[in-house]
Amino acid sequence: MINFKSCKWENFLSTGNDPIEIKLDKSPTTLIVGQNGAGKSTLLDALSFALFNKPHRDINKNQLINSINGKKTVVEVEFSIGNQDFRVVRGIKPARFEIWQNNNMINQAANARDFQKFLEQNILKLNHKSFHQVVVLGSSSFIPFMQLPAWSRRSVIEDLLDINIFSKMNTLLKERNSKIKDELVDINHRIELVKTKITGQSKYIKDLQSLNQDQIEKKQDSIKVHKTEIKETFEESKTLGKNLETMLKVEDKRYKTNNDEMSNLRSHDLQHTAKIKDLVGQARFYEDNDHCPTCDQDIGQELKDIKIEDIKKSAADVQQEKLLLTKQMEDTKAEIQDVQNKINQLRQKQTKINSNNEKITVLQKEIDRIQKEINQLSSATGDVSKAKKELNSARKSREDLTEKKLEYVEERTYNEVIGEMLKDTGIKTKVIKQYLPVMNRLINSYLQILDFFVAFHLDENFNETIRSRHRDSFNYSSFSEGEKQRIDLSLLFTWRQIAKLKNSAATNLLVLDETFDSSLDHDGIESLTKILSTLEDGTNVFIISHKGDILENKFRSKIEFFKQKNFSKIK
DSSP: OEEEEEEEEESBTTOOSSOEEEESSSOSEEEEEEOTTSSTTHHHHHHHHHHHSSOSSSSOGGGGBOTTTOSOEEEEEEEEETTEEEEEEEEETTTEEEEEETTEEOOOOSOHHHHHHHIIIIIIOOOHHHHHHHTEEOOTTOOOGGGSOHHHHHHHHHHHTTOHHHHHHHHHHHHHHHHHHHHHHHHHHHHHHHHHHHHHHHHHHHHHHHHHHHHHHHHHHHHHHHHHHHHHHHHHHHHHTTTHHHHHHHHHHHHHHHHHHHHHHHHHHHHHHHHHHHHHHHHHHHHHOSBOTTTOOBOOHHHHHHHHHHHHHHHHHHHHHHHHHHHHHHHHHHHHHHHHHHHHHHHHHHHHHHHHHHHHHHHHHHHHHHHHHHHHHHTOOHHHHHHHHHHHHHHHHHHHHHHHHHHHHHHHHHHHHHHHHHSTTTHHHHHHHHHHHHHHHHHHHHHHHTTOOOEEEEOTTOOEEEEOTTOOEEOGGGSOHHHHHHHHHHHHHHHHHHHHHHTSSOBSEEEEESGGGTTOOHHHHHHHHHHHHTSOTTOEEEEEOSOHHHHGGGSSEEEEEEEETTEEEEO
């Protein structure tokens, strides 16, 4: 229950720098009187502005600033809830909004809108509309319950019964379901992507394994070909190399012997050539000279002939020997050529063997290289292993997403069931149906106290049915202003009783603004006064009225407003 203690304001409407403070819990009943424009109804605007940041009357918020001073508008309201004391301070020029709890100011980190929401939902548990249905009745701008549209009527009752929480829960539930819907769309999309990846990865692994096997088989075939070639080359080299070294030694020896023989023959040939040349020189000497150049003796013709003949015979013998040498040289040359040919053939075989050995080395290296590749394809399955890891990861992701999807689907199904319960036709309607008989009973009891004898009934949609004693049916708009006011008063007191039962919007404060000045006749005034006198202890009623002279004796205390130099003051 909210127990209002005081309301204080300055530079607010017609009030100036001299603040006005009204104790709200001082007297059970207080009459507020004064001339028109004196500031009687300022209390309502001050309370509404401080608590809800909007005036009670239908005026602009800037019009709340005192027109003479034009700044430093401040309103303070003090109240308690349970054992907690609160003070709300709100101002204009400069802007100010403070909430104090047990003399400690509450953290103002939130923006003004969220801070206001915090005040209404977490502290007051009362909004502007419900405040004016439970606390205030009769002002010119006030819209009575029965003049509200059906949905607004329901909203007021939900606030009183503390069941608007179900509407908030339903809103949150719808937001959650909307989020779940988006999440499911995202998850389904991700599942399809993962499925595509799994299919592609599986095919990739299969193709990779198949490709590796094909490559291994091809490389193994290459090794077989190379090994066959090595074997054939080796056998060829083996055949070529049989007795090759011995034969080379023999032929090399023959080649050296023949070369030595040839050198010797050529030396003898040169000697014979020189000897023949000498003999030819000697013969030419005897042919050309008749006396000795050394001893200067005459050489006879006979001697010349004898000498020349001897020389020719000697030359013939030498020439014969030279011919034999030439024959020997030709034979030796032929022998040397034969040996050289054999040596060349043997060296060709050696060259072929060396070439084969190099070929075998190259082929063996190639076999080793291919075998290494085979080993890598067979044992080093890095790509396949990596691909399998990615495949397992994708499958795990699909499982997780599928599980998450099932959780969302289950939550959505659960929320749909809860949502049906949280609809206006669900839990709230059941609660309202439970309280409707109590509400209707209280309304009719207050109508009887106010001498208005009709059967008033509100249905679960808060549409009224009103029957007279003669069973004639009416609605709210069918009645006179005085009868309407009796209905409004009955509803006000009923809502206060319901609020007290639920301890939701229950409060000690009740303000009747010019209720006694409007459509109530003498009997109505007496009936209303009777109702006020029966209100429970702790209720503080403020009656704003022009009829001070008539009502003064009916209430415990009085506050009189007056104007002094254009500023409102109280006596």
